[in-house]
Amino acid sequence: MNHVIEIKGxxxxxxxxxxxxxxxxxxxxxxxALIGANGAGKTTLIDILCGVxxxxxxxxxxxxxxxxxxxxxxxxRIGYCSSMNFFPADCTxxxxxxxxxxxxDNFDKEKFSKLCQRFKLEVPTGKKRKKLxxxxxxxxxxxxxxxxxxxxxxxxxxxxPASSLDPxxxxxxxxxxxxxxxxxxxxxxxxxxxxxIADMENVTDYAIFMANGKIIERGFIExxxxxxxxxxxxxxxxxxxxxxxxxFSGNRTSFEGIALAEHAGMLKRxxxxxxxxxxxxxxxxxxxxxxxxxxx
Amino acid sequence: MQKCKTFTLSxxxxxxxxKSLVRTVIFYTVKGIIGYFFVxxxxxxxxxxSGNFYVYGEFFNxxxxxxxxxxxxSVMLFMFQRTYExxxxxxxxxxxxxxxxxxxxxxKTGILFSEILIIALVSGIFFAASAIFxxxxxxxxxxxxxVIHLFDVGVMNFISIIPKREIKYFLxxxxxxxxxxxxxxxxxxxxxxIGLFQMITAIFAIILIPLSQKIMLNHYQKNYWNT
Numbered sequence: 001m002n003h004v005i006e007i008k009g010x011x012x013x014x015x016x017x018x019x020x021x022x023x024x025x026x027x028x029x030x031x032x033a034l035i036g037a038n039g040a041g042k043t044t045l046i047d048i049l050c051g052v053x054x055x056x057x058x059x060x061x062x063x064x065x066x067x068x069x070x071x072x073x074x075x076x077r078i079g080y081c082s083s084m085n086f087f088p089a090d091c092t093x094x095x096x097x098x099x100x101x102x103x104x105d106n107f108d109k110e111k112f113s114k115l116c117q118r119f120k121l122e123v124p125t126g127k128k129r130k131k132l133x134x135x136x137x138x139x140x141x142x143x144x145x146x147x148x149x150x151x152x153x154x155x156x157x158x159x160x161p162a163s164s165l166d167p168x169x170x171x172x173x174x175x176x177x178x179x180x181x182x183x184x185x186x187x188x189x190x191x192x193x194x195x196x197i198a199d200m201e202n203v204t205d206y207a208i209f210m211a212n213g214k215i216i217e218r219g220f221i222e223x224x225x226x227x228x229x230x231x232x233x234x235x236x237x238x239x240x241x242x243x244x245x246x247x248f249s250g251n252r253t254s255f256e257g258i259a260l261a262e263h264a265g266m267l268k269r270x271x272x273x274x275x276x277x278x279x280x281x282x283x284x285x286x287x288x289x290x291x292x293x294x295x296x
Numbered sequence: 297m298q299k300c301k302t303f304t305l306s307x308x309x310x311x312x313x314x315k316s317l318v319r320t321v322i323f324y325t326v327k328g329i330i331g332y333f334f335v336x337x338x339x340x341x342x343x344x345x346s347g348n349f350y351v352y353g354e355f356f357n358x359x360x361x362x363x364x365x366x367x368x369x370s371v372m373l374f375m376f377q378r379t380y381e382x383x384x385x386x387x388x389x390x391x392x393x394x395x396x397x398x399x400x401x402x403x404k405t406g407i408l409f410s411e412i413l414i415i416a417l418v419s420g421i422f423f424a425a426s427a428i429f430x431x432x433x434x435x436x437x438x439x440x441x442x443v444i445h446l447f448d449v450g451v452m453n454f455i456s457i458i459p460k461r462e463i464k465y466f467l468x469x470x471x472x473x474x475x476x477x478x479x480x481x482x483x484x485x486x487x488x489x490i491g492l493f494q495m496i497t498a499i500f501a502i503i504l505i506p507l508s509q510k511i512m513l514n515h516y517q518k519n520y521w522n523t
């Protein structure tokens with residue numbers, strides 16, 4: 001399988017936080033979600049991949065051939081947007097259009113106008129020119145997305161694109177992800193971080209779970225759903241089932257949690273119901289286990 | 297394969313500020329002149345309101361006129377000191393655009409040219425107009441204020457190296473004001489030897505501007521861009 005990005009031993013040291021060492025391959029032609037709690041290192045990793053933050057050590061190979069993110073040819077192939085204040089707050093949509101057109105070789109003005117309309121934003125060339133600082137958080141994110149999607153790129157790297165969007169806009173974003181990937185099937189890829197796992201599940205093919213600056217699990221969603229199971233049971237059987245479970249929550253009458261699929265046979269003996277977990281349930285299970293391990 | 301463009305100073309400025317070099321120079325020159333005349337108008341209005349045409353005569357003299365011109369240029373210089381750090385709005389976008397740091401470097405060089413052009417233009421216009429309007433700074437004062445502010449451009453670059461943001465902004469605000477005040481006093485007391493002072497300051501400014509620009513950009517790349 002081709003990899004859009006291959007990360008080898010990447011680290012970043014801050015005074016109070018260390019990212020890595022991270023090694024991973026991100027498959028080409030798919031949509032990859034970076035999932036993790038706040039402070040897990042998702043934004044730092046994205047910023048390093050896009051050349052916004054410098055790494056301390058390690059190497060990243062893009063599109064199986066390029067390693068220097070400072071190279072303009074590589075920057076043109078990657079569409080990046082951050083979660084907050086991506087564009088200067090004092091600029092208008094028209095100024096965003098001008099900056100994008102000048103800043104990148106592959107920005108399409110007409111597509112930007114169409115995307116603005118689709119996201120129910122004002123027309124960039126219209127007479128009313130509001131500054132981004134007057135936009136709601138949701139509309140700011142719509143602007144960032146319209147701008148980055150108006151470029152003809154091969155890889156989108158988006159930091160929490162869904163966090164400030166309403167459910168309807170999130171749905172439009174999912175449609176746009178599908179359109180982006182299908183326009184050039186197998187050639188384009190998306191990497192995005194998210195906390196809105198349930199809403200973004202149907203556009204996620206591959207997931208990378210992060211905790212405390214490290215990757216704790218990764219894989220295609222279908223493979224992960226075969227590796228892990230969702231377990232339900234009555235509270236009276238909880239103590240027996242507990243040693244076989246990765247993470248759990250419960251009340252006086254019942255419990256629920258994630259376990260490895262290889263323990264399914266054993267868990268069934270304790271009168272439990274086994275189900276296929278959703279990505280949301282899987283994420284909570286994996287991240288909770290990482291949190292518990294860190295506390296120990 | 298996609299071709300990659302290289303930017304002119306003006307295009308780099310447009311990416312960062314939304315305005316080209318020419319537009320920036322025109323905008324701030326006009327703003328500086330309008331600002332000056334606006335204060336004059338306020339003083340005249342105060343005269344009219346007071347009814348005795350006394351305020352203008354009482355408070356307005358050549359020193360006030362010199363201070364006003366100096367303040368206009370100092371405010372403009374302060375406006376150009378934005379450093380576009382990663383945490384600032386737009387900081388991450390600017391780090392992702394084609395060219396990366398070389399685009400930032402070109403933008404800063406464009407800003408430097410704009411500053412010099414605006415100082416020269418505003419001072420030049422006032423220099424020419426001083427023959428017509430009695431309330432404008434004199435020709436000697438215009439030249440002094442011009443060279444003082446060119447020197448200030450270099451000093452402002454050095455101030456940007458200070459790591460503590462609050463101190464940096466404080467000095468960016470206070471230093472030009474101190475220079476203005478100093479130049480006004482100097483114009484008033486050393487009128488005869490002012491030519492020598494202008495020449496020495498101009499020589500210092502010519503050396504200081506490119507040197508400070510280079511040091512400032514190297515420092516920014518090392519301590520802010522590549523972090």
